[in-house]
Amino acid sequence: MMKVTKADFLGVIKAEPNLCGSGLATTQYWRSSRRQINFDENRQDFIDNGFRMFKDACEFLSGVQLRKTINRKSGSSYGLKHKAEKWAGDYISNGALIAAALHLGIQFEQIPDTQNVYLAVSSRCPLVNETAGTRVSG
Numbered sequence: 001m002m003k004v005t006k007a008d009f010l011g012v013i014k015a016e017p018n019l020c021g022s023g024l025a026t027t028q029y030w031r032s033s034r035r036q037i038n039f040d041e042n043r044q045d046f047i048d049n050g051f052r053m054f055k056d057a058c059e060f061l062s063g064v065q066l067r068k069t070i071n072r073k074s075g076s077s078y079g080l081k082h083k084a085e086k087w088a089g090d091y092i093s094n095g096a097l098i099a100a101a102l103h104l105g106i107q108f109e110q111i112p113d114t115q116n117v118y119l120a121v122s123s124r125c126p127l128v129n130e131t132a133g134t135r136v137s138g
Contacts, residue, residue: 008103013099016099019043019102020095021045022094022115023077023114023117024117026110050099052090053093054096056092057092058100060088061100062104065122069107071122071123072118075123076114076116076118077101077118081093081096106120107119
């Protein structure tokens with residue numbers, strides 16, 4: 001099992017000021033004044049409660065085959081987070097998956113006008129194409 005710490009999680013949060021539980025809030029849509037309060041609340045909730053999801057997402061992504069380039073065929077971070085949830089047997093937020101990718105140095109690209117990203121992961125990987133089972137705890 002991958003060892004990540006709360007300090008790792010908080011370091012990613014500090015390094016990416018647009019990250020919240022919902023994902024990356026860098027578009028005009030998410031950063032508009034009307035939605036700013038929701039972003040601030042979502043980010044604080046993510047800081048307070050996101051560490052377990054971050055750990056699970058790091059463990060999931062550490063088992064994924066990587067590519068040198070972004071792979072739009074593997075789906076968005078939002079779709080991949082559902083696969084991570086199935087694997088982990090617990091909820092993982094889109095933001096936690098993106099935070100894990102940042103922590104692990106996985107290349108990604110934000111999808112315009114969304115909080116989602118595409119990652120440089122192989123769509124042939126069993127964890128990505130859902131041919132793998134759930135995590136074995138031990």
